[in-house]
Amino acid sequence: MTNLATSNHVYKYNEKEKDPSYWQASGRQALNNALKYTMNTQRAKSSIIFIGDGMSLSTITAARILYGQLLNKSGEEEQLSFEKFNNVALIKTYNIDQQVPDSAATATAILSGVKTNFYTLGVNANVKLNDTNCQRIQQNKVHSIIQQAIDAGKSTGIITNTRITHATPGAAYAHTSNRRWECDNYLPKGIDPSCKDIARQLIEDEPGNKINVIMGGGRRCFFGPAFMDPGPVAQPDTNKTDYLLGLFSYSHMSYEEFREHRDYGEPSLSEMVEVAIKILSKNPNGYVLLVEGGRIDHAHHENVAGVALRETIALSWAVNKALTMINPLDTLIADIKRFDKTLALVQIQQTPHITFSTRLSNKTKPSMMAVT
Template identity: 40%
Template sequence: MNKLLTLSLLASLTATTAIAQDIPQSDNQWFIDGQAQIAARLATQQNTNRAKNIIVLIADGNGVGTNYATRLYQGQKKGNYGDEEILPQEAFPNLALVKTYNTNGQTPDSAGTGTAIMSGVKTKAGVIGVNENVNRGDCATVPGNEVATMNEIMAAMGKATGVVSTARITHATPATSYASSADRNWEESVPEGCTTQVDIAQQLVEAIKNGTVDVAMGGGRRNFIGTDVTDEEGKTGRRADGVNLIEALKAEGVQYAWGDESFGALNLDGSKPILGLFESSHMQYEADREGEPSLAEMSSAAIKSLQAAGGDNGFFLQIEAGRVDHANHDGNLARAVEDGVAFAETVAMVDALTDDEDTLIIVTADHEHAIAFNGYCGRGSNILGLCMDIDNAGEKNTGTPLLAEDGKPFTVAGYLNGGGSVMREELNWAGVRGDLTEEQATDGDYMQQALIPTGAGEETHSGEDVAVYAKGPYAHLFDGTIEQNVIFHAMNYAANAQ
């Protein structure tokens, strides 16, 4: 068939598979798979039920690039090339791109982005649960500028609510579920003379007492006990006021868990609130996890308890994979993608435990990192390893590393800045790269090479868009490119739809 005839056929195609079969590539598997995807999309119906339950899952720092790395990593762990893998959230029928900037920052921080998702307004970097009129670090600007959180709004509707994180439960993103603060760092104390707010840990305690939060699980035990108190794992607290907030909640009948055993003993019948604090600071990376529940296990327990507590009114739950962000900051892609896979497993578990008919599930990130990917790597190059050459006669890479102009190999992934910078003072800022083997690059502790050196060697966020994936009631509201605060408005509409 000549090219002109082929173009003529393509121009006259309709949506029917029968006509599509008349073109020369119709028996190609890529073509067949494409047709199947179109058929599936045509069969998709909009769900306009009221959302009884809403679950928002946030993988901190898991932008489109980090998500791509996780996809390849998960697929390669299965023995495949990696790029054909589909993460659970990527199978959701609705998605959009999300603009993540803060009102005073082209590159955002998690306090401002979390507030946008949980309260429906964009705000400044570093502040929690307040609008853009608050100046970071200035207590006096807080009164009158507080915003209601999704947990507060859903609790007022009679729903049970919760928050789960692998970071400190008082850290920026989870704190946007229940707190208002002029500074995200005021987790266990506020500056002397600040009388307009209490610290974030105290705000969580009050939220649990007043029924705004029914389940809270994560790390951050140190922020709930005094400096003279030693916790179950032998670490002292940080509260200078000496108040033991854990004991105060236990006295109110709140269930408390700090490790695997006490977590397994929790009563999930919804009759009592739950506080789980599984580390003094952040919880362990998934690659190192020992003696504490996984993100999926915490989320499963939270859903079961909230389902029981909320009854016919339903529930709202924020789930954060906080340590994807921390591994990226460390330039340690191996741990970032391992936690990314744990997040994907949590998404799949949440989907399995709920019903699409009455549960809106939203999967997103608060921001991306300065991660970057090199070319031109042959297919199947280890996402953690060296960029291998393309095999022009086949599919899989040749197994021979590509070399840069300096005669040295380079990894598939790297960072634009961070502790792995080749532009370091001890190298006289010369940009000298060392030799690197596949074995070294794929070690779990390897710090990816980076370009720009940053303060304290910590890689930064980036300002690029992230994705949001959704399924369930009114998931079709996620479409196109949206401002981050629109996520809140879609959730709120779905919960109140007539």
């Protein structure tokens, strides 16, 4: 559990909130907006699926407050971009063989509609964890929405700030009995050669080898250990580009907090979304784009709540970028928080100011510390 302390620093609240008529007018406006809302019954030509891994309700609450305070407000009154959606629902999340799920099986369920076993990827529940029967894996594959979109003649894309072979992006194209089998050196010794690691499936097999836009981290599974990191990232000409592969880091991409302080820099989620939509939207049949803010979960694992909140805000910015670029009449946007990472907000007194420390493990090695 991550504890997020709140100090007694007091932000100036909106003076209008003292007046009861402010709240009455606000309520009337919300009611009028709901009454005026007309359900779009057209069939979507394009879809963008945003997944916030580890983005619990308490994480959203704290991120909303922090975002508002960064804008010099008290915070509680602010809204993240996806909180303004007209349609909101809850998802029941579990694995076939375990009550508490993992990212691979839940991503498989989200992208294919089929629940499966813990730690497995792109297969149904007839495949158990660490199953080395490659024929059984192939016979029990499930088809993701990415595969279905390709079959329908649409363009497709995957964006993540984790490794592109990680659980969520992997569920879009790979079929394996263990999500950890990302590279050939992670496969069990003596396994049938016809069993492919996740990176190899992306390059050699459908639907991976037909995906138009792939951006994220994880060069380690595609190049040898002697490969040196390249120089600054080039800006693609989206008008002339139909296929784009961008692997911007050896493993996971940097936290948003430290991204711009890398030697060569890395694109933000928003920047990757912008490039992807420009490329994919050229297809008159539409497109399907998967976008994962996967490092929210990692920050919670590291027990650095402030980093998780800024990752959540970065995902909100990416959603907002998409909203400014798409036609809402023919494009469906879904923002999914997968499963919760517990976050406790402890108020000391008065209107709280969110504070946090940014102490990460040695393996993260940030180049700067967070400003609270």
